[in-house]
Amino acid sequence: MKYEAVIGLEIHCELKTKTKIFCGCATEFGADQNTHVCPVCLGMPGVLPTVNQRVVEFGIKAGLATNCEINKYSKFDRKNYYYPDLPKNWQTSQYDLPIAEHGWVDIDVNGEKKCIRLTRIHMEEDAGKLVHSGTTIKDSNSSNVDYNRTGVPLLEIVSEPDMSSAEEARAYMEKIKAIMEYIDVSNCRMEEGNLRADINVSLRPVGTKELGTRTEMKNINSFKNLEDAINYEIERQTEVLEDGGHIVQETRTYDPARGITLSMRSKENAHDYRYMPEPDLPPIVTSEETIEKYRSELPELPDARRARLEEEFGLSDYDAGIITSSRAMAEYFDAVVATGADAKLAANWIMGDLLKNLNDEGIDISKSPVEAQRLGEMIQLIMKDTISGKIAKKVFKEMWTNTDSPEKIVKDKGLVQITDTKAIEGIVDEVIANNQKAVDDYKSGNKKAIGALVGQVMKASKGKANPQMVNKLLAEKLN
Amino acid sequence: MRLYEKPAHVLHDMLVNKEITSVELTEDVLARIDEVEGDVKAYLTITREEALAQAKAVDEKIARGEEISFLEGIPGAIKDNICTKGIKTTCASKILENFVPPYDATVMTKIKAENPVILGKLNMDEFAMGGSTENSAYHPTCNPWNTECVPGGSSGGSAASVAAGTAIWSLGSDTGGSIRQPASFCGVVGLKPTYGRVSRYGLVAYGSSLDQIGPVTRDVTDCANILNIIAGHDDMDSTSSVAEVPDFTKALVEDVKGLKIGLPKEYFVKGMDPEVEKAIRTAIEKYKEMGAEIVEISLPHTDYAISAYYLIAPAEAATNLQRYDGVNYGERVEGEDLVSMMTNTRTEKFGEEVKRRIVIGNYALSAGYYDAYYLKAMKVRTLVAEDYAKAFEQVDVILAPVAPTTAFKIGEMSGDPLQMYLQDACTVPLNLAGLPGISIPCGMSSKGMPIGMQLIGKALDEENIIRAAYTYEQSQDYHTKMPQLGGNN
Numbered sequence: 012m013k014y015e016a017v018i019g020l021e022i023h024c025e026l027k028t029k030t031k032i033f034c035g036c037a038t039e040f041g042a043d044q045n046t047h048v049c050p051v052c053l054g055m056p057g058v059l060p061t062v063n064q065r066v067v068e069f070g071i072k073a074g075l076a077t078n079c080e081i082n083k084y085s086k087f088d089r090k091n092y093y094y095p096d097l098p099k100n101w102q103t104s105q106y107d108l109p110i111a112e113h114g115w116v117d118i119d120v121n122g123e124k125k126c127i128r129l130t131r132i133h134m135e136e137d138a139g140k141l142v143h144s145g146t147t148i149k150d151s152n153s154s155n156v157d158y159n160r161t162g163v164p165l166l167e168i169v170s171e172p173d174m175s176s177a178e179e180a181r182a183y184m185e186k187i188k189a190i191m192e193y194i195d196v197s198n199c200r201m202e203e204g205n206l207r208a209d210i211n212v213s214l215r216p217v218g219t220k221e222l223g224t225r226t227e228m229k230n231i232n233s234f235k236n237l238e239d240a241i242n243y244e245i246e247r248q249t250e251v252l253e254d255g256g257h258i259v260q261e262t263r264t265y266d267p268a269r270g271i272t273l274s275m276r277s278k279e280n281a282h283d284y285r286y287m288p289e290p291d292l293p294p295i296v297t298s299e300e301t302i303e304k305y306r307s308e309l310p311e312l313p314d315a316r317r318a319r320l321e322e323e324f325g326l327s328d329y330d331a332g333i334i335t336s337s338r339a340m341a342e343y344f345d346a347v348v349a350t351g352a353d354a355k356l357a358a359n360w361i362m363g364d365l366l367k368n369l370n371d372e373g374i375d376i377s378k379s380p381v382e383a384q385r386l387g388e389m390i391q392l393i394m395k396d397t398i399s400g401k402i403a404k405k406v407f408k409e410m411w412t413n414t415d416s417p418e419k420i421v422k423d424k425g426l427v428q429i430t431d432t433k434a435i436e437g438i439v440d441e442v443i444a445n446n447q448k449a450v451d452d453y454k455s456g457n458k459k460a461i462g463a464l465v466g467q468v469m470k471a472s473k474g475k476a477n478p479q480m481v482n483k484l485l486a487e488k489l490n
Numbered sequence: 491m492r493l494y495e496k497p498a499h500v501l502h503d504m505l506v507n508k509e510i511t512s513v514e515l516t517e518d519v520l521a522r523i524d525e526v527e528g529d530v531k532a533y534l535t536i537t538r539e540e541a542l543a544q545a546k547a548v549d550e551k552i553a554r555g556e557e558i559s560f561l562e563g564i565p566g567a568i569k570d571n572i573c574t575k576g577i578k579t580t581c582a583s584k585i586l587e588n589f590v591p592p593y594d595a596t597v598m599t600k601i602k603a604e605n606p607v608i609l610g611k612l613n614m615d616e617f618a619m620g621g622s623t624e625n626s627a628y629h630p631t632c633n634p635w636n637t638e639c640v641p642g643g644s645s646g647g648s649a650a651s652v653a654a655g656t657a658i659w660s661l662g663s664d665t666g667g668s669i670r671q672p673a674s675f676c677g678v679v680g681l682k683p684t685y686g687r688v689s690r691y692g693l694v695a696y697g698s699s700l701d702q703i704g705p706v707t708r709d710v711t712d713c714a715n716i717l718n719i720i721a722g723h724d725d726m727d728s729t730s731s732v733a734e735v736p737d738f739t740k741a742l743v744e745d746v747k748g749l750k751i752g753l754p755k756e757y758f759v760k761g762m763d764p765e766v767e768k769a770i771r772t773a774i775e776k777y778k779e780m781g782a783e784i785v786e787i788s789l790p791h792t793d794y795a796i797s798a799y800y801l802i803a804p805a806e807a808a809t810n811l812q813r814y815d816g817v818n819y820g821e822r823v824e825g826e827d828l829v830s831m832m833t834n835t836r837t838e839k840f841g842e843e844v845k846r847r848i849v850i851g852n853y854a855l856s857a858g859y860y861d862a863y864y865l866k867a868m869k870v871r872t873l874v875a876e877d878y879a880k881a882f883e884q885v886d887v888i889l890a891p892v893a894p895t896t897a898f899k900i901g902e903m904s905g906d907p908l909q910m911y912l913q914d915a916c917t918v919p920l921n922l923a924g925l926p927g928i929s930i931p932c933g934m935s936s937k938g939m940p941i942g943m944q945l946i947g948k949a950l951d952e953e954n955i956i957r958a959a960y961t962y963e964q965s966q967d968y969h970t971k972m973p974q975l976g977g978n979n
Contacts, residue, residue: 050591050592050593053818053819054813055573055591055592055593055819056573056579056581056586056589056591056694056695056813056819057571057572057573057579057591057595057691057692057693057694057695058691058692059690059691059726059727059728059729060728061725061726061727061728062728089809091809091812091855093812093815093829093832095815095817095828098813098817098818099812099813100812100813100815101809101812148828149827154828156817156818158818283856283857285808285809285852285855285856285857285860286855286860287805287806287809287855287864290697290698290699290729290806291695291698291728291729292728292729293728293729
């Protein structure tokens with residue numbers, strides 16, 4: 012029996028508001044423990060919430076950017092459960108009237124486009140953070156709670172179970188990340204937990220409609236872990252089913268160190284959240300005018316930008332997809348092109364040397380040591396034949412640690428390309444004289460032998476000779 | 491006549507005219523506390539030194555020739571579910587036995603701006619759940635008119651202190667009658683404002699959609715003056731009304747000519763004490779005499795109000811009380827792990843009535859029961875509100891009993907929670923509809939216990955009920971009577 016995977020994601024996206032969702036405390040990341048707290052977010056007796064209107068605005072914008080319908084009448088609800096990082100022992104969330112519903116986004120996997128539907132987007136508050144003396148609450152002698160994160164606003168973005176592979180799930184989460192970055196509602200810093208996914212995975216025999224029993228993995232916070240966890244879970248469930256077993260509906264944790272998912276076997280699987288409309292907050296009523304105002308404030312979104320780059324600069328679909336996958340990269344690209352650099356060269360350099368260096372050092376493109384302006388200038392040196400692509404690699408490397416302009420680096424390091432025919436001719440003659448064997452090989456029909464001669468010329472010119480001219484001159488002289 | 495027997499507006503004038511000092515007044519009330527508090531037990535916390543210091547400061551201000559506001563220098567007390575910065579706020583529960591709030595409720599901020607003298611915090615039914623103050627985890631409060639009887643509840647301390655003269659004024663809270671019923675039992679004036687008229691920020695929540703803070707006073711004049719102080723929109727309370735706040739003292743007019751008063755037949759229930767009914771009927775005749783027009787009305791869903799209330803209030807309470815878990819404030823009872831710590835804390839520190847309502851509330855909200863109970867109760871709530879809306883098309887105010895009986899004996903009903911719940915039949919529907927209601931004294935039983943009547947207004951129309959209450963009050967002398975206590979009167 013062949014099985015297919017059915018995957019749905021619940022993505023929690025932390026919003027970049029200055030203050031928390033129901034009080035005036037700062038949301039700033041990394042502050043000392045319990046310094047951004049007040050009676051309201053500590054759930055002290057007698058306190059009441061007040062809604063941060065920016066959160067509603069961001070919720071509506073996220074809905075519009077993912078083709079959702081906006082609920083003009085929306086409300087908050089209490090989701091009740093006991094946990095020490097939840098001061099009120101309920102999470103203020105949205106139950107049956109979320110701010111946005113019924114949307115979709117397109118994803119791309121190996122050139123195949125697929126539409127993934129969004130069930131809903133709702134607003135809620137984040138919980139605090141537990142610091143255990145052991146590894147889990149169960150094996151700790153003590154646990155401390157940091158309430159700084161309590162009440163930080165989140166959007167929960169729930170997909171339909173429309174994905175059927177880890178690649179698709181990843182592409183979907185990347186798309187959601189890109190959209191949230193573009194509309195500027197979240198910093199989307201995975202490492203700070205700005206974007207976390209709960210994954211639901213189930214299997215069913217290929218060709219059947221009915222959904223199988225699902226398992227859930229919570230709080231996955233990197234694309235790699237997302238893919239690995241899904242692949243592991245598909246494999247695990249396949250084995251269980253092929254052995255004639257049954258999948259247990261449960262919450263599992265993914266252990267990235269071991270690359271496996273483990274059953275939590277907690278009572279969490281039988282939660283009754285006893286949802287109740289939040290009596291302390293009036294319903295959120297949004298007018299058509301407000302929705303249209305927010306719609307008009309939306310920037311160009313990833314898909315539109317990608318189409319524009321293909322149209323305007325003739326970039327390939329693939330290149331345009333990579334460039335627009337993050338707002339910062341797309342803006343970097345635009346800034347490079349704005350200097351007058353050729354768009355295709357710009358795309359190649361960004362996707363090549365720049366990204367490699369950034370990834371190696373874990374630097375965000377917005378903080379790149381080679382700024383868009385300087386990369387643009389360097390590309391123009393290539394366009395003007397001042398340097399070759401090969402020399403450019405050296406120049407780029409130099410620019411990584413040196414803040415001088417590319418022109419200055421080229422001049423200081425003597426990296427200007429030799430385009431003087433006379434000068435190159437001299438070197439070519441010398442190489443022909445000193446490499447009789449390669450010359451003979453070439454003349455006796457081994458056309459590949461010219462490569463060795465080109466290499467020698469480049470070596471002799473310290474890589475500065477214009478490679479096209481070298482090829483041309485060598486061919487002329489040998490034929 | 492001692493100072494503690496006078497209402498605040500009389501004492502205010504005496505302070506302005508330098509006939510008395512605030513220290514003299516405060517000392518007189520503190521002396522009264524020493525004399526009778528042992529019998530009445532209205533207080534949970536008494537802040538004697540702070541009170542005298544506040545009084546002294548006011549006297550200095552008067553001596554400097556500065557003007558004083560209505561409550562300035564007048565001793566009052568606060569129900570113990572209203573957060574007072576730096577003063578213990580226990581909700582009469584063991585779970586908050588040593589809880590000192592780091593902030594003031596909005597009403598406290600507003601009251602403090604007036605420079606009154608704060609005597610302390612008043613006893614109540616634990617977390618405001620009850621109608622007799624017998625559910626206090628610390629001690630019951632006794633009715634000053636007969637210390638074998640309850641003062642009513644849950645604001646029993648608020649009503650008993652004003653009646654006994656151990657406070658000139660007090661603040662209470664009303665979720666289903668918790669200001670009006672004790673005011674009626676103790677022969678004082680108690681007003682539950684329109685939902686949203688007074689900020690709930692800092693009022694420890696019982697039923698969030700029902701709770702409202704209000705004044706308990708010796709007469710209607712004091713009541714209107716204190717409402718002026720505490721009413722108004724608050725940015726910290728999203729449910730507080732943005733409506734303009736009128737000057738409620740302008741409603742202190744002796745005139746009910748042409749006022750249409752509705753009498754809901756459903757409120758004159760079977761099982762009502764005949765003496766209570768007679769007192770109310772006599773008051774109705776008085777209104778007729780004074781020129782009001784009496785209109786028979788019907789509020790057909792009244793019978794269902796109690797059932798709806800006893801699902802909605804516990805449901806909200808169940809979630810509101812989840813925060814008391816021993817984790818970051820209040821009391822903690824240790825356990826071997828997290829769950830047992832939380833369970834032990836709540837098991838040991840909550841009283842029986844609180845637990846009862848938590849269980850009912852969680853049941854009504856649980857999966858599979860929500861639609862049948864909570865949702866249905868919310869629908870009934872709408873019907874109750876519509877009954878009033880229809881009635882108010884014909885009348886300006888509605889007159890009704892507050893409770894079916896006078897104050898009952900301590901222990902008489904505590905074994906029968908359902909019987910106790912039925913006591914609220916005339917007060918609960920207002921909370922469901924969010925309407926204002928005032929309880930004023932309108933008679934005494936043959937056993938010498940006070941009887942109160944209730945005037946109900948349209949939403950945000952406290953003025954008409956204040957006017958009707960004031961007019962009646964001025965035709966009587968109930969508000970000048972003091973109970974026999976401590977052998978000195």
